[in-house]
Amino acid sequence: MSAPKPRIYILHGEDEQARQAALARLREGLGADDPAALDYIRLKGETLDLPALHDAALTIPFFAKRRLVHLVQPLAAPPLKSPKGRKAFLALLERVPPSTALVLEITTTLPPKHWLRRWADAHPEAAYQRRYALPDNLTRWIMKQAAEAGGRFTPAGAAELARRVGNDAAAARQEIHKLLAFVNYARPVEPEDVAELTPAPEHPNIFEMVDAIALGRSERALRLLHQLLQQEEPIRIWGMVIRQFRLLLLVREALNQGITAPQALAQRLKIHPFVAKKLLPQARRFPMESLETIYAALLETDRAWKTGQTDLPTALDVLVASLGR
Incomplete structure (x- = not known):
């Protein structure tokens, strides 16, 4: 029995x-x-x-x-x-x-x-x-999960994925399967594979700088921009600014349609729920008209530096100063 x-x-x-x-x-x-x-x-x-x-x-x-x-x-x-x-x-x-x-x-x-x-x-x-606890050592856990799924990560590849997902086991699971499929389970996942497929964590000052722009605090926005320029290449900062305002425009559109839950936004925009949760309060600070105006300014700035009318750090300076007024 x-x-x-x-x-x-x-x-x-x-x-x-x-x-x-x-x-x-x-x-x-x-x-x-x-x-x-x-x-x-x-x-x-x-x-x-x-x-x-x-x-x-x-x-x-x-x-x-x-x-x-x-x-x-x-x-x-x-x-x-x-x-x-x-x-x-x-x-x-x-x-x-x-x-x-x-x-x-x-x-x-x-x-x-x-x-x-x-x-x-x-x-x-x-x-x-x-x-059901989160792993104490995410790098070792990633390698174990990959092995159980029939694939492999190099220690450096697992460490890079751990760095990018933080302590988020759910995100790590999704990325493990995506990366193993990318290498067709035929070879170990390397750091270069992770860099190509898994987004890097957002720099916190990007959120702070956008907040300062939304509140009309141009001096703080410029100060944060200059801190970023000391830490990152201008082209990377430009990419983060473009991405941030594109996401805000999409979130604002979703809010106007009555979609307010972070999980629903994450599914709609194909982003992590944590990112969606951080974007929500920012998007609420911007009317749709303001975001459309800002996005038009971003396109004009992109055209200006790519055609040699100005260099990118100066273009960023002018843009942030004008948006924060």
Whole structure:
């Protein structure tokens, strides 16, 4: 006879993509992978009351092998703010029947002594717990992920990708598969491959300089420009300025159409959600008319320095000074 399945699944940790993949596998295994399935229900902790969770967890499945109740951020539930509420919650967990799989998804790591983990440790027959942590050493993790996918990275290639994605495991996963496909899984991914396909992180002063332009602070905008010119080649700065205002124009257009969520913007513009989140407040500072005027000025500046009417650093100086007025 096979061992009984867990009734409570505690999935915690900061690696969102790994958590979601685990949840998808669980749903598929239970036959509840259709988002519209009658045997799947998703609840949010911040709006949860215990009677609603009780009813969801104790309802028998209709068609699937088991009913899957997915509770997101359970620790945000108002009843769990008090010892009495937590006691009632744990008592409810013990009453969850074998016909239900109750998934508690928590987006941070729970310490070993947390009251929920202590309960799970005391009920190993009923509870499954798994931490989905971000890697401590992203370079080594990239090389391991590539090997598991059937490809290879050189240590230098993995280090370059780690530098470009920061501590974003989800972005690293996407880039790993893209880069392995680029080399056709036939050779290791080198730093040059990463440089060609994976965007470098935006320089923070670009955002600050654009903010200063939006607020009409031309002196600060020029000061930030001069700092950038000491750190980067003018042609690279010019490319970043063009890209920043092009993205702002697209974000402003999306805002005017009622698209305000960073995730939706990221999907629409094919950019990372983190970048979309940073662009949103900037785009709100610019009316569409202002961005269209700025973009026209960028095109004129581009024409001027490419035809030899001025050099690029001077063109940037004049442009930023005029835009910041």
